[in-house]
Amino acid sequence: MQAGTEATGFDVENLQDDEPSVRWRSTSNLPRSATFRWTANSTEGIEADRLALVGTNLHPGAALVRVITTSERYLANPAVAFMRTPATTASFAASDNLSGSVGDVDEGFTPDGAWVGPTSEGLEWSVRVTFSAVGTCVAGAYRQQFWVYARADGSTAQYRATLAAELWEAGAKVADLGVKPVLSSTGSWLVWAWDAALLAGGGADAEVRLVATPTDTGSAWVAVEVGSVVFLFETANDVDDVVEVRSDSGWLLVAAPAAASGFGAPASEDDLAGVTVVVPIAEKSGGGVDGVHSVYVLIADDHAPVDTGDSEELPREPPGYVEAGVLVLGRAWSPARGIPAQ
Numbered sequence: 001m002q003a004g005t006e007a008t009g010f011d012v013e014n015l016q017d018d019e020p021s022v023r024w025r026s027t028s029n030l031p032r033s034a035t036f037r038w039t040a041n042s043t044e045g046i047e048a049d050r051l052a053l054v055g056t057n058l059h060p061g062a063a064l065v066r067v068i069t070t071s072e073r074y075l076a077n078p079a080v081a082f083m084r085t086p087a088t089t090a091s092f093a094a095s096d097n098l099s100g101s102v103g104d105v106d107e108g109f110t111p112d113g114a115w116v117g118p119t120s121e122g123l124e125w126s127v128r129v130t131f132s133a134v135g136t137c138v139a140g141a142y143r144q145q146f147w148v149y150a151r152a153d154g155s156t157a158q159y160r161a162t163l164a165a166e167l168w169e170a171g172a173k174v175a176d177l178g179v180k181p182v183l184s185s186t187g188s189w190l191v192w193a194w195d196a197a198l199l200a201g202g203g204a205d206a207e208v209r210l211v212a213t214p215t216d217t218g219s220a221w222v223a224v225e226v227g228s229v230v231f232l233f234e235t236a237n238d239v240d241d242v243v244e245v246r247s248d249s250g251w252l253l254v255a256a257p258a259a260a261s262g263f264g265a266p267a268s269e270d271d272l273a274g275v276t277v278v279v280p281i282a283e284k285s286g287g288g289v290d291g292v293h294s295v296y297v298l299i300a301d302d303h304a305p306v307d308t309g310d311s312e313e314l315p316r317e318p319p320g321y322v323e324a325g326v327l328v329l330g331r332a333w334s335p336a337r338g339i340p341a342q
Contacts, residue, residue: 034301059302094128159222295329
């Protein structure tokens with residue numbers, strides 16, 4: 001096994017232990033960190049139609065998981081496999097009550113410590129960000145993503161500052177992407193994922209408008225500040241046109257326990273705790289160049305579901321990483337399989 005990243009003492013090999021004492025943990029929740037690959041030991045490949053992650057810290061309503069299977073010809077490091085390209089953060093097209101410039105938020109996934117925020121304390125602020133060097137975006141649920149590095153020192157589950165994102169195109173609003181709580185005092189990555197089918201064009205004119213709402217704790221106003229804005233776009237070249245790909249689940253949302261999703265119903269797991277998710281994968285019956293030889297798991301989770309209202313169930317701060325206890329690959333049992341005719 002190989003991971004995009006693994007925190008010290010939380011190795012990805014732990015996922016292969018059916019009774020692990022330690023989980024695998026990424027070093028951050030960034031796209032190239034929260035990913036791993038499992039590879040078959042021989043050219044026989046695998047026969048499986050389900051993948052499960054047991055004992056994860058994934059947040060229902062916020063976490064996205066994608067499973068891509070490949071032939072033996074594709075063995076890219078998961079830190080660079082299926083690499084999507086961040087657009088260039090180009091300009092501020094419009095703003096209100098904003099202190100700062102586009103140069104404060106254009107460092108991509110390596111913020112430089114500069115922040116934009118409100119000019120006047122206690123008031124909402126907003127900014128509309130444009131991008132350049134955007135390829136033709138491919139349609140599909142959650143395949144286009146805005147990543148925003150934000151902080152709000154003093155924001156809590158009870159008194160929470162929030163950040164809303166809107167999808168715009170060529171100066172016109174297209175869709176509301178939802179409101180997220182900002183619970184980190186030092187900075188954490190938030191993600192809003194959307195479908196390029198919402199756009200009239202190919203993505204070159206896509207914009208994001210951010211609206212930050214402060215909170216009054218009773219003793220002070222707590223404001224949202226933003227340190228980086230990234231448009232991580234996906235084109236057909238990134239996954240669809242990779243000839244070694246054998247199946248792609250697409251991005252699937254880990255639903256709340258009472259809701260249905262591609263995972264079924266997440267549930268708590270014994271003393272390892274956490275959420276279990278199950279992803280159907282296309283079954284292949286052989287290895288070699290034609291069958292499934294490697295399985296890539298990509299995760300996007302900011303632990304900040306949209307539109308939570310007054311819920312007080314969120315943690316004080318998002319952990320800033322993802323983790324999982326056990327990886328299971330196999331075939332789901334059903335009455336039509338594995339039972340001889342009577």
